[in-house]
Amino acid sequence: MVYLCIGSYAKTPYYIEKVGIHIYSIEELCYYLFQNAFLLDYTIMKTELCDFVEKELQLKELAAKLSGLIRAGTSLSAFVSTILEDTHYCTREELKNIEQALRENERLGPGQKRKVRGDYFYRNGKYLFALREYQDALNAEGADDDFRAAVYYNIGVVYAKLFFFEKAGEMMKRSYGLAPDDGTYLRWLACKRLAGNREEYLDFIMKEQADQNQYMKLEEEISQIFLEEAEKKDKKYLELKNVLSMKEEGKIALFYEGIDSILASWKREYRKNMEE
Known part of the structure; x- marks a missing residue:
């Protein structure tokens, strides 16, 4: 479509x-509405948006329509559809x-709406926005245990994406x-493993009486995750391959020291990028 x-x-x-986000044109506004219903x-539905459409975009007739819809207390669906x-x-x-998506959205409870927005921000890498929405979802009335667990x-x-493994x-x-x-449960163990040193993690495993099969599965998953991430970083791929080979050779202590060192390096790199 043109x-x-x-x-x-x-x-x-x-x-x-x-x-x-900042909107500079009616096309950008429409794109936002269309993609994120x-x-x-x-x-x-703010008068500020109407003023923007009138004065900045020079679409006076559309601005007048939108202002009228706000005064009439019309539905969100009608407002968006008009644009x-x-x-x-x-x-x-x-x-x-x-219009169907907007009507369905209006039927969602406050907490569900917040979670949907949080999921959107997470998928788009806006983690701080996601955390804000998720926290508001937890504080919403009527949330049951399954919803809060999710x-x-x-x-x-x-x-975990932000490397705050303890949290x-x-x-x-x-x-x-x-x-x-x-x-x-497996993700909980993974976070404990990535948050502290190996001794603290093993103490936790013993205290929680974690199943041996789950423990081994977790170690395999963590190794695979590190390998996949290293492949994306090219230079560090061989470094991690060498570290993983230590495990196969029975050099367990050196293996865990290497993993901890690489993880610390990735944390520093990520936070440096965030600051920039």
């Missing part, structure tokens, strides 16, 4: 705080799908306590 360029390009962009709520329809951004069939699990995954382990433990599951 999109028509209409309106002006904004000198001062419109900031959508929920997702941390499940993220939208009534906070998009997409007036700009001819999508086909009629696509518009119907968007949210705690996701928070744990985000913390990640705490979240996995809470998730497991609410809804016991072998997969969650």
Whole structure:
């Protein structure tokens, strides 16, 4: 489909705080609405957006329509549809799908909406935004144990992505306590392994009386994860291959020292990139 360029390009962009993006054109606004219907709520229906459409984008008729819809207290679906329809951004069939998604989203509870947004931010690498949404999901009324367990699990995954393995382990433990599951338990053990030194980890394993098969499976998974990550980093691939070979040769102490050293290096590299 060919999109028509209409309106002006904004000198001062419109900031959508929920997702941390700036909008400079009606095409960018339509793209955001079209791709993220499940993220939208009534906070998009602001007079500030109408002013932006009128003054920055020079789309006075559309701005007047949107202002009227806000005053009339219309639905979110009607508001979004008006923008997409007036700009001819999508086909009629696509518009119907968007309207359906918006109606389904309106039926979700507050906590569920927050989790959906958190999942979106996580998939797009916006981890701090994801954590904020997940925390709000936990604080929402009416959340049952299964829902809270799922949210705690996701928070744990985000913390692990940020190399905060101690915090990640705490979240996995809470998730497991609410809804016991072998997969969650294994992730909890993994976080404990990655958070501390080998001696502390083995003490934890003994205290928790972890199943030997689970322990061995975990060690294999961690080795595979390190190998996959190293392949992405090219230069470090051979280094990790050498470390993994120590395990096969029975040099267990050297193997764990090597793994801990590589992990520490990746942490430093990641946090340096975050600062830049």
